[in-house]
Amino acid sequence: MRAATISKNKIKHSKADHAFNIVNYLVFGLITLICAYPFYYLIINSISANDLSNNGLINFLPRQIHFQNYKDVLKMSGIGTAALVSVGRTVIGTACTVMASAYLGFMFTQEKMWHRKLWYRLLVVTMYFNAGLIPMFMTMKTLHLTNTFWVYIIPAIVQPFNVIMVKTYVESIPRSLQEAAEIDGAGILTVFFKVILPTSKPILATIAIWAAVGQWNSFQDTLIYITDQKLYSLQYLLYTYLNQASSLASLVKSTGNAASVANIATMQTPTSIRMTISVIVVLPILFIYPMFQKYFVKGIMIGSVKG
Helix, strand or coil, X not given: CHHHHHHHCCCCCCHHHHHHHHHHHHHHHHHHHHHXXXXXXXXXXXHCCHHHHHCCCCCCCCCCCCCHHHHHHHCCCCHHHHHHHHHHHHHHHHHXXXXXXXXXXXXXXXXXXCCHHHHHHHHHHCXXXXXXXXXXXXXXXXXXXXXXXHHCCHHHCCCHHHHHHHHXXXXXXXXXXXXXXXXXXXXXXXHHHHHHHHHCHHHHHHHHHHHHHHHHHCCHHHHHHCCCHHHCCHHHHHHHHHHCHHHHHHHHHHHCCHHHHHCCCCCCXXXXXXXXXXXXXXXXXXXXXXXXXXXXXXXXXXXHXXX
């Protein structure tokens, strides 16, 4: 009876409410199109005829679709090794960052932690002050991290902002959960792994997105710390290719087979190289975001507001 009564008493929307909703949908739909169009533009230009793309004639729909650009770019020297380096640093770096942020954020909520407030203040200070590029390079060199894979991982493990987000989130978890576990004899690690981690999925997923995007897109650390080409990240290698797009287009054409060179639609141009490389860099991140989307908003909201 009650359900039937509720269904009969549905909220009635006025014409003003309907008009407001329509305007909202139109505005947010327009914003979505504006945000999505650059990615769409890159993709359609990377698979369209290269001569048309080079002349700026591809704006809304792809024309003379082909995938030769991707075959040519993926055949470039060092791409496979660089891709493995980038995937490795993204997976390992993200896992380390998430675990470090989770554990430190949890520990900073524990009143029995030795000099908790002092360590927390020292962590926050690093958000505003740093020694600079040269001292950082000298530190990495002294620690023998230059020209090693671990220079991608170790400096990025502790991120103060992520720790603060986790700390704020953990403070929103009822204290009674930890107290109940401690009454049952659980130690600090048991509480962390069996109580805190399972209830902190939204904020940890959010941090995982940030860490993965940061690791995947980073190329400056390769530029500063790495001279061994076997340790080049995909982004750094593609960055150098972007800067050499004109010469690379000539190189690909000169080394291509006769059939592909004879077809002007698939002959490489600086524009086709740039568009294809940009898509290769962006595409993995576009697949990662939807996987964590259900946690993202909740993690941001609860992790940003205490209480």
